[in-house]
Amino acid sequence: MTKVDKIPEPTIKRLAFYSRPLEDLLESGPPVISSERLADLCGVHPAQVRKDLAYFGEFGVRGVGYDVRDLLHEIKRILATDKAMPLCIVGVGNLGTSLIENENFRKRGYVFKAAFDSDPEKQGQKLSCGLIIEPNQRIREVCRERDIEIGVIATPRHGAQRVCNLLLDAGVRGILNLAPVQVRTSGAFKAENVDFTVKLENLAYHLHRLDESDG
Amino acid sequence: MTKVDKIPEPTIKRLAFYSRPLEDLLESGPPVISSERLADLCGVHPAQVRKDLAYFGEFGVRGVGYDVRDLLHEIKRILATDKAMPLCIVGVGNLGTSLIENENFRKRGYVFKAAFDSDPEKQGQKLSCGLIIEPNQRIREVCRERDIEIGVIATPRHGAQRVCNLLLDAGVRGILNLAPVQVRTSGAFKAENVDFTVKLENLAYHLHRLDESDG
DNA sequence: CTTTTCATGTGCAAAAATTCACAATGTCTT
DNA sequence: AAGACATTGTGAATTTTTGCACATGAAAAG
Numbered sequence A, B: 001m002t003k004v005d006k007i008p009e010p011t012i013k014r015l016a017f018y019s020r021p022l023e024d025l026l027e028s029g030p031p032v033i034s035s036e037r038l039a040d041l042c043g044v045h046p047a048q049v050r051k052d053l054a055y056f057g058e059f060g061v062r063g064v065g066y067d068v069r070d071l072l073h074e075i076k077r078i079l080a081t082d083k084a085m086p087l088c089i090v091g092v093g094n095l096g097t098s099l100i101e102n103e104n105f106r107k108r109g110y111v112f113k114a115a116f117d118s119d120p121e122k123q124g125q126k127l128s129c130g131l132i133i134e135p136n137q138r139i140r141e142v143c144r145e146r147d148i149e150i151g152v153i154a155t156p157r158h159g160a161q162r163v164c165n166l167l168l169d170a171g172v173r174g175i176l177n178l179a180p181v182q183v184r185t186s187g188a189f190k191a192e193n194v195d196f197t198v199k200l201e202n203l204a205y206h207l208h209r210l211d212e213s214d215g
Numbered sequence C: 001c002t003t004t005t006c007a008t009g010t011g012c013a014a015a016a017a018t019t020c021a022c023a024a025t026g027t028c029t030t
Numbered sequence D: 001a002a003g004a005c006a007t008t009g010t011g012a013a014t015t016t017t018t019g020c021a022c023a024t025g026a027a028a029a030g
Helices: A009-027 A035-042 A046-054 A068-078 A094-100 A103-107 A136-145 A157-169 A196-214 B009-027 B035-042 B046-054 B068-079 B094-100 B103-107 B136-145 B157-169 B196-214
Strands: A065-067 A085-090 A110-116 A150-153 A174-177 A190-193 B065-067 B085-090 B110-116 B150-153 B174-177 B190-193
Touching: A009 A035, A009 A046, A009 A068, A009 B196, A035 A046, A035 A065, A065 A068, A085 A094, A085 A136, A085 A157, A094 A110, A094 B094, A103 A110, A103 B196, A110 A136, A136 A157, A150 A157, A150 B196, A157 A174, A174 B196, A190 B196, A196 B009, A196 B068, A196 B103, A196 B150, A196 B174, A196 B190, B009 B035, B009 B046, B009 B068, B035 B046, B035 B065, B065 B068, B085 B094, B085 B136, B085 B157, B094 B110, B103 B110, B110 B136, B136 B157, B150 B157, B157 B174
Parallel strands: A085 A110, A085 A150, A150 A174, A174 A190, B085 B110, B085 B150, B150 B174, B174 B190
Antiparallel strands: none
8 A cells, every 4th residue: 555664653643743734734724735835834844745645555746736625534544533533531531521521622533431430529420522431340341331442541640651551451542641741662562752841841942952052 | 053044843842752751760769861761761762862953963972871950950041931932812712721721831841821701701801820811802912011921812703813823913923723723924933833633633533543444 | 908889971873853956747828 | 639847756875874804902820
């Protein structure tokens, strides 16, 4: 299907970037876009855009550019966001709630099918989306029942690895971890860690560096 | 101060990773750690750890390893998390609230000094941390007054770039953007974008790929 | 005091990712 | 129908990042 076996990881990340402005253009914008313009909208190099897309086929027309509708469709197919993907969340605090209610998740086919929390106070509560908060003990049973594919961890830091293990044991194949630890998975299971503070520390480093080189 | 002028960007990211297990070890664990063990805890290669650290000095003792306390201290100094860093947040929804109340931010010296929202309903409300939600029109005035260094954007997608411009105009030097767009900055200003759905799409791609190669 | 042990720090090689530069190839104009 | 023009797709060059392999140096043991 694809030209090479191994697609670079950064390419996958950028495909998701590319889809954002394409969605806007689809609603209001010219029906065709050049690699130069798309690159500019995403803050990357035009050749990068072309090379990234070329891994998966020849989607463009020389001298013209890429058809916005077609390209978006292709990217969604590649990233498998054209199908519904059942998720569950563990940890229904502020962060968890904001994810469950997040528009962008639903819009891309990510549907929360279950919510868990270890706090007995919260268990049994009904969320705005209709889900009932279940105790962590039921992770295994419920995930198998509802064919959950991806587990989202929004617990405090110290519970995260334990929850991760529970989820993998429950047949979940991927983990999105928002607790500030690197959770570890074995074998074919994949975990993505999102850590806001890492990004902040990055900013702080660069700001601080500027100060030093100035003074 | 440092051995080379240009420190690789991935190195900075990893320094933040390294600090996580070090904080745990500081509380309960051996006072010394080898690059091998630290690498293992962070899921990277041991030589990578050594090389990353070596950019900033010789922190280890040959034949022994790194003193946990010293190393953590050095990393915090490098990342400038040893000083308080004044933040503001724009967009006090679920996500915004969860950030303001986030323990890890405070623990690393990131203090929210102002909160803004464009919704008149929210303006004037008092948050649990004591801050009063201000209208976006006051961003310029308040940020200058309180010497805000970094602005966190937790608005819906479409307002993000406008808010970013407001913040930069208000003298903020870095942006942490949590809306699913790439916000653009000019000159010395730096923006970090955090997009959960990008990570999910990454997971989805890999899961889907496994399916295909199986069947 | 010498030897052994162990893990760091680092020059160098390999791998990965990015960018360049241009041939290929489509559309538009006349 | 032919030439001008624009933009893709891609091999080659460059840059960046990672990993190897070993000399180096500190501590512990004999």
